Amino acid sequence: MPARRPDEVTLRRRSRLPVGAQIAWRVGLVLGLLGLAIAVHWIERGGLKDTHDGHVSFLDVIYFTMISITTTGYGDIVPVTDRARMFDALVVTPIRLFFVLIFIGTAYTFVLRRVWERFRMEKLRKDLCDHIIVAGFGTTGSETVDELIARGTPGDQIVVIDCTSEALERAASIGCFTAEADATRDKTLQAVRIERARAMIVSAGRDDTSILITLTARHLVPSLPISIVVRNEDNELLARQAGATTVINPISFAGLLLAGSTHGEHLADYIADLASTSGTVQLAEREVTAQEAGKPLSALARGLGVRIYRNGKAHGFWEPEAARLEAGDRIVEIVPTASNEAAG
Template sequence: MQRIRIQRELLKTLLQSTQVRLVVFGLGITVLVGTAGYMLIEGWNIIDALYMTVITLTTVGFGEIRPLSESGRIFTIGLILAGVGLITYGLSSAIEYVATGEVARVIKARRQYERLMAMRDHFIVIGYGRVGREVATTFAEANVPFVVIDSNPAAIERATEEGYVCVQGSGTDDEILLEAGIERARGLVACAGNDATNVFAVLTARALNDRLQIIARAIDEQSESKIIRAGANRVISPYVLGGRRMANLAMRPHVVDFLDITSQASGQEQILEEVVIEENSALTNQTIAEVDLRRRTGANILALYLPDGQWISNPSPSMVLMPGTRLILLGNRQQLNETEELARAHTSSSLP
């Protein structure tokens, strides 16, 4: 099945070539001219004329179905020359199309488009510089779907080579953002190399999707308030973040190492994650003691982020878990997945 699908893609891609299309069109015109010519010159019916045209163009050598007049022979010579020329040109164009890598490029672009159209609840990364590459790498390691937008062809080529879905263009352009599926997206990360681009990207994205979670980069400290007013939920300054990290490494290196491990690890290692409690889930309106996640899934509740924006660290066992509460958990991937399943809305679910 895979081989058949690849062959179909190859044929479809070849037919998109201008040269191959011209050859197909030229062969069609030649068949019509040949059929009409035999009908007019030799007085044959349409079936005989079409049959003679086809065997002449394909040079299969079946011979004449009827004796030809002198005019018919001259016409046949011209038909053979036209057919051989068109077929030769078509074959050379197809070989050149494959040899130059154009077929592979078109097939890859079509597959990327299909992946993009299938995306839901994904992230859009604007800018594939040093910061954008780190964001993309982190998303890829966590198996989070995302699209990269950049106007630089070299950056798009690098992202494509990494296997990422890309859209070339400006992140401030409505059409580019719509092509990246912003209406279906979960969030956007604006990490272009200058603040003006990030401001306009945030402003445009917010206008297209008012439910979008938007994280933006700010180089200049004075730009943070502008980006927030444009519609960003959070603004990150790489310089401020880097300075704080260096200070924390100097004062409490093992804490920083622990946070790095728990935010990046996978598999059986312990990682930090947040899970939202949905309405009518198995955890809704239950106390932490009643839920007993440590026994049920093995995950540990470190903190709660309540719907009213309040943070509660090391919550009491008597704390009631309301819909919309975000659990900050520590556990391995399997434990976190089981907890996330409990937090989803299931009308028939109940705790034992």
């Protein structure tokens, strides 16, 4: 089987109605309009004249209604009374127009629009830049995307890759681009423009799959920040060796919270508060500004500085390095959430 080209992995957004529902309401509308016209023609059959045998049967009414609505008109059955002619002029003619619009709309929805959407999504894919790729949209992946959006990342700057169409439905419903594909393949990641991505989050549900995705992403883009979730402590080292920038073990983190709670009933609450945008404070990381260079970490105007990263090494707020910030330092600080900052 020939390999799938990168441009065959297309981004999608959720349709407003399932295909079956879209077809069903169109069919129902056509049948309803047709039934209305047949019923009125049958009631007013005295106003019709059959030039063939002079008798208008129910089959004749169905036949006359169909050829009238489809604009064929053979002239073998014609309206002869004013009421019948007015009904055909004022009711059947609009129904005829509705039929044409419905047929054209159906052709647009299921043929033309799909071609257009494919073209548009392909253009958007080519224009993707500074986006976040999320590989895996299970419980952890979906919560991660919710948190990203809560932190201000637009949905159209998030690309979700998963092999399950059901999982992608929710991602599409909140505005994300989705790709139903295998994230372990080079072509899949190339198709979502991984070389232009801001970061990648890997949460495939299985450690081996997540590590393989990380390996694939790392060899494509050596400098890309990659965060990965692993559930087995033995795999944390493997994940780092695969190229993960950040390795998170939710089980270990839960253990830290539980252990911390034994030394103070509010410690776990505060840590959860720091990690979520729904709390009053949150952790933020940024580069030192030109105005802050030369000042101590404790002199930050907005937040509470707790750590700096200089030349890849971490330094706490109590260490000598924190007494003087330098250009290129990365600051980790505790800041109020946007809602609390506005209230203040």
